[in-house]
Amino acid sequence: MPTVTGGAGARRRKRQAEMEQLLLAAMGRLMGEGQTFTELSVDRLASEAGMSRATFYLYFEDKSHLLRSLIAQVFAEIVETSRTWWDEFEHHDLADFHTSMSGLIATYRKHQSLVTAVVEVATYDPEVDQAYRGLMESIQDTTQGFIERGKTEGSVSESLPAKETAAALTWMAERTVHQMARVTSSDHDDRLARALAHIYWNTLYARPDDTR
Incomplete structure (x- = not known):
């Protein structure tokens, strides 16, 4: 029977993959407007992706x-x-x-x-x-x-x-x-x-x- 930890880990990986796709799309839109990745702040990326800064740091360092x-x-x-x-x-x-x-x-x-x-x-x-x-x-x-x-x-x-x-x-x-x-x-x-x-x-x- 799957452990709770294993199930939680799978859910976290799935959620991280969803966050990655949202952030990738956000990055494309913002860089398409002429901004470089270096210029983009975590706040700007997260906001464009429809998530909070806290959510970003929950999945990415x-x-x-x-x-x-x-x-x-x-x-x-x-x-x-x-x-x-x-x-x-x-x-x-x-x-x-x-x-x-x-x-x-x-x-x-x-x-x-x-x-x-x-x-x-x-x-x-x-x-x-x-x-x-x-x-x-x-x-x-x-x-x-x-x-x-x-x-x-x-x-x-x-x-x-x-x-x-x-x-x-x-x-x-x-x-x-x-x-x-x-x-x-x-x-x-x-x-x-x-x-x-x-x-x-x-x-x-x-x-x-x-x-x-």
Whole structure:
């Protein structure tokens, strides 16, 4: 039979998840008005989210804690959108890369204010920076595994350094999407997805006599 403590813990986690979604939406609205995350006070965020300052501190130590909680959720979503080519590596299909990049860009668009806040705060908050880099490194590690599998089965050149290539591709995609999403409308997203897909595909699979 479940314990009272266990039931209370589950209810608290559910309530915290609800608070996170309210605060994420509030953050998006306020940053959409031109405010930076650093400029936003806990009082302003809580008020916009329809909760009291006391309620905020019931679930989060501070704004940094809130950011770390939210970015973990968003990166889980980003990872999920990338599984088309991570999980279908044997097909070597350019269309799979395009689908994944389209999903990646759409996820960034959806959470643009959060990603902007994390990039901003990571420059001065070591905990946010560590959390952000840790999540990026997990994507990099998965990409490295993808490349190593391709080398084993012969579709990826044996001379391609897996770790360094994974790092370059991961950070290239993250920086490019973040910067482009800030200055272009969604009308440009398909062109960007196609560009990134070709870069990934040609990096991993193209041979001197076989480029697309």
